[in-house]
Amino acid sequence: xxxxxxxxxxxxxxxxxxxxxxxxxxxxxxxxxxxxxxxxxxxxxxxxxxxxxxxxxxxxxxxxxxxxxxxxxxxxxxxxxxxxxxxxxxxxxxxxxxxxxxxxxxxxxxxxxxxxxxxxxxxxxxxxxxxxxxxxxxxxxxxxxxxxxxxxxxxxxxxxxxxxxxxxxxxxxxxxxxxxxxxxxxxxxxxxxxxxxxxxxxxxxxxxxxxxxxxxxxxxxxxxxxxxxxxxxxxxxxxxxxxxxxxxxxxxxxxxxxx
Numbered sequence: 197x198x199x200x201x202x203x204x205x206x207x208x209x210x211x212x213x214x215x216x217x218x219x220x221x222x223x224x225x226x227x228x229x230x231x232x233x234x235x236x237x238x239x240x241x242x243x244x245x246x247x248x249x250x251x252x253x254x255x256x257x258x259x260x261x262x263x264x265x266x267x268x269x270x271x272x273x274x275x276x277x278x279x280x281x282x283x284x285x286x287x288x289x290x291x292x293x294x295x296x297x298x299x300x301x302x303x304x305x306x307x308x309x310x311x312x313x314x315x316x317x318x319x320x321x322x323x324x325x326x327x328x329x330x331x332x333x334x335x336x337x338x339x340x341x342x343x344x345x346x347x348x349x350x351x352x353x354x355x356x357x358x359x360x361x362x363x364x365x366x367x368x369x370x371x372x373x374x375x376x377x378x379x380x381x382x383x384x385x386x387x388x389x390x391x392x393x394x395x396x397x398x399x400x401x402x403x404x405x406x407x408x409x410x411x412x413x414x415x416x417x418x419x420x421x422x423x424x425x426x427x428x429x430x431x432x433x434x435x436x437x438x439x440x441x442x443x444x445x446x447x448x449x450x451x452x453x454x455x
Contacts, residue, residue, distance in 0.1 A: 197226050197227070197450070197451050197453045198221060198223065198224065198225045198226050198227070198448060198449070198450055198454070199225065199226065199227045199228075199229070199303065199343070199345070199420075199448070199449045199451065200219075200229065200321070200446050200447065200448045200449070201228075201229045201230045201231070201305055201345035201346055201418060201420065201446065201447045201449075202219070202228065202229070202230055202231070202247060202444065202445075202446035202447070203230075203231040203307065203346075203347040203401075203442060203443075203444035204216070204230055204231070204232060204233065204440065204442050204444075205232050205417060205440065205442040205443050205444065206232065206234045206235070206291070206442075207230060207235055207242075207244060207266070207449075208234070208235055208239070208240065208241075208300050208431060208440055209238065209441075210441040211241065211243070211244060213339070213440075213441055214288035215440050215441025215442075216295045216441065216443075217286060217437070218439075219436075219439055219446060222439075223271075223436070223446070223448055225236070225268075225448065226269075226270045226273060226302065227268070227269050227270065227273075227296070228250075228267065228268040229265070229267050229294065229303075229305025229345055229346060229406040230265060230266040230268070230294075230305070231264075231305065231307035231346050231347045231444075232263060232264065232265075232307055232347070233254065233256065233263075233264040233265060233266050233291075234261050234262060234263070234264060235257040235261070235264065236254075236260070236264075237254050237256065237257065238403045239443065240254075242360070245335075247268065247444070249271060249272075250268040250271060251268060251269045251270075251271060251277060252266065252268050252269075253266060253267050253268075253269075253279040253294065253296070254266040254291075254294075255279075255281040255282075255288075255291040255293065256291045256293040257289065257290040257361065258289045258290070258291075259289075259290070263290040263291055263292060263305070263307055264288070264290070264291035264307070265291050265292060265293065265294040265305055265307050265346075266294055266296075267279070267294045267296055267305055268436065269296060271425040275297065275299055276298075277296055277297070277298060278296065278297040278298075279295070279296055279422050280295040280296070280297065281294060281295070283327065283328065283331040284302060284331065285327070286324075286327050286331075289399070290307075290309075290347060291307075292306060292307045292308070292309070292324070293305075293306055294306075297340075298383065298453075300339070300340065300341050300434055301340070301341045301342075301343070301453060302340040302341065302342050302343075303342075303343045303344070303345075304332070304336055304342070304343070304345070304346075304427070305343040305344075305345055305349050306344060306345070306346035306347070306348070307323070307344045307346055308324060308325070308328075308346065308347060308348050308350075309321040309324050309349065310349050310367065310368075311349070311367055311373075311381070311426075312367035312368075318367070319455070320367075321373075321377070322372060322373075324367065324377070325373075325376045328436050329376070329379065329380060329383065329454070332344060332385070333383060336423055340374045341381065341423065341426060342374075342422075342423050342453070343420065343421070343422045343423075343426075343448070343449075344385075344420075344422075344446065345419060345420045345421070346415055346419070346423050347401075347418050347419075348377070348418070348419050349373075349417055350368055350373040350374065350376070350377055350417060351363075351367070351368060351369050351374075351415045351416055351417055352374055352377040352387070352390070352416075353374070353390075355395070355397060356390075356399075356412070356415065356416040357369060357399070357415040357416065357418075358408075358412070358413045358414055358415070359413065367439055368415065368417060369415075375437075380421065382422065384424040385421045385422070385423065385424065385455065386421060386423075386424045386427050387420075387421060387432055387434045388419075388421065388422055388427075388433045389419070389420065389435070389447075391427070392430075392433065392455070397415025398416060398435045398437065399412065399415055399416050399435075399444055400414070400415070400416050400417055400418035400435055400437075400444055400445050400446045400447060401414055401415045401416075401417050401418065401445075402414040402415075402443060403443070404443050409443075416435075417444075418445075418447050419443055419447070420433055420436075420447060420449045422451075426451075429451050429452045429453065430449065430450070430451050430452075431450045431451065431452060432448075432449075432450040433447065433448065433449050433450070434447070434448045435447055436448060
């Protein structure tokens with residue numbers, strides 16, 4: 197099973213440029229989670245809503261042209277797919293959580309808040325973090341086999357961004373955010389890439405206006421986490437840094453899922 201996660205920073209733009217089709221042809225994911233779609237389904241093309249090869253689900257934000265998530269599931273998967281949005285006890289008006297259930301598996305794609313717009317936005321990010329951790333811990337406690345992925349909007353360790361010293365006081369690398377990722381790992385959620393590649397430098401986001409991508413001055417803020425008890429099922433994880441179309445690159449997880 198190939199599961200991909202990609203913050204497309206506007207699904208209509210990445211389709212218009214042809215990069216989404218290039219990605220699908222090259223990687224052929226079985227499941228594709230999308231973040232920051234910035235559109236409602238009625239504004240999308242037929243290929244984005246009635247693709248011949250995928251079931252397509254979207255969770256748009258109430259605010260037009262903002263945030264939102266989605267997931268595409270290959271029609272070849274021999275399982276009934278249940279699509280779920282949001283999380284218990286949290287009003288998700290920004291379309292930040294898309295989830296599918298396949299048998300005993302639950303897979304979530306998340307667009308975590310950035311938190312940099314205001315003091316309220318910063319506190320809201322921390323609240324979202326804590327609520328989400330309780331949510332996935334509860335799913336696991338209730339017997340679900342959980343994988344989650346997406347744009348976490350935090351570089352965990354200095355190896356995860358090109359200029360850690362210059363960004364010690366920057367949103368996305370503040371102590372509270374990094375401590376939360378450490379807490380996630382302490383709760384037996386494995387950072388699938390870093391656990392297998394402790395010394396590998398790779399980034400998933402680059403600032404556009406400064407031309408940071410051409411110089412590879414980036415941040416690793418897109419992740420796959422899996423319940424550590426299922427770590428042995430993962431056969432590979434790759435950051436597709438050459439894939440264009442967004443200021444983020446896709447992340448591809450290969451996992452031996454049992455149905």
